[in-house]
Amino acid sequence: MNISARNQLPGTVTSVTLGAVMAEVTVDVAGQQLVSAITRGSAESLGLKEGSRVVVIIKATEVMLGTDGA
Amino acid sequence: MSPPASRARRPQKASRSLSIGEAARAIGVSVDTLRRWERAGRIKTTRDSANRRLVSEDEVRRLGGRSISKSGTALSARNQFDGVVTAVEVWGVIALVEVQAGPHRFVSIITRDAVEELGLATGVPATATVKATSVMVARRRDPSAPAH
Numbered sequence: 001m002n003i004s005a006r007n008q009l010p011g012t013v014t015s016v017t018l019g020a021v022m023a024e025v026t027v028d029v030a031g032q033q034l035v036s037a038i039t040r041g042s043a044e045s046l047g048l049k050e051g052s053r054v055v056v057i058i059k060a061t062e063v064m065l066g067t068d069g070a
Numbered sequence: 071m072s073p074p075a076s077r078a079r080r081p082q083k084a085s086r087s088l089s090i091g092e093a094a095r096a097i098g099v100s101v102d103t104l105r106r107w108e109r110a111g112r113i114k115t116t117r118d119s120a121n122r123r124l125v126s127e128d129e130v131r132r133l134g135g136r137s138i139s140k141s142g143t144a145l146s147a148r149n150q151f152d153g154v155v156t157a158v159e160v161w162g163v164i165a166l167v168e169v170q171a172g173p174h175r176f177v178s179i180i181t182r183d184a185v186e187e188l189g190l191a192t193g194v195p196a197t198a199t200v201k202a203t204s205v206m207v208a209r210r211r212d213p214s215a216p217a218h
Binding site: 001003005007013025027029032034035037046047052053054055058059060063064065067068 | 095147148149151166167169172173174176177178179180184188189190194195196197198199200201202203204205206207208209210
């Protein structure tokens with residue numbers, strides 16, 4: 001599938017914590033951990049588990065920028 | 071010295087150079103530390119026409135380009151990537167900013183006002199922050215697995 005999102009980072013799932021409704025999925029992207037909160041249903045239907053090869057997708061409008069503001 | 075804000079459509083492919091102060095901030099160490107690293111051969115520097123030290127963007131990236139000391143602000147967002155601005159394009163009220171954070175390049179769309187307020191320009195250290203609920207996950211198909 002082609003998708004318009006500008007930020008797509010391939011990675012590997014390092015943990016999946018299931019809650020009642022949501023799931024917290026941690027993905028290793030080139031040595032850095034990225035946390036995603038998706039629904040439990042999504043995590044289950046994707047069959048996400050430790051070691052799953054995934055792509056993390058973030059819309060450019062969801063990326064905030066900050067500076068140290070010295 | 072740092073070049074003016076880039077309005078180029080694409081960042082230069084050639085490695086850009088940062089002043090030693092900019093490089094120190096991007097890596098998260100002091101200028102003194104960078105000078106020490108230079109003497110110890112841990113970092114490659116060049117000199118500009120005024121004999122000021124310059125550090126290539128590649129070199130900054132190689133050394134992590136991730137600041138150690140945070141501003142101290144507590145923020146709930148779980149995903150923060152420290153990097154350096156590599157391109158700023160302003161289109162009317164909206165701006166597209168690229169940040170190189172280690173091996174990752176983030177594209178951020180923010181307002182022109184924000185760019186001006188933060189002083190974002192090529193070479194400026196910046197942190198890309200994303201709320202966990204804004205992060206989607208797609209499964210990569212294992213090429214050896216049968217399609218279903």
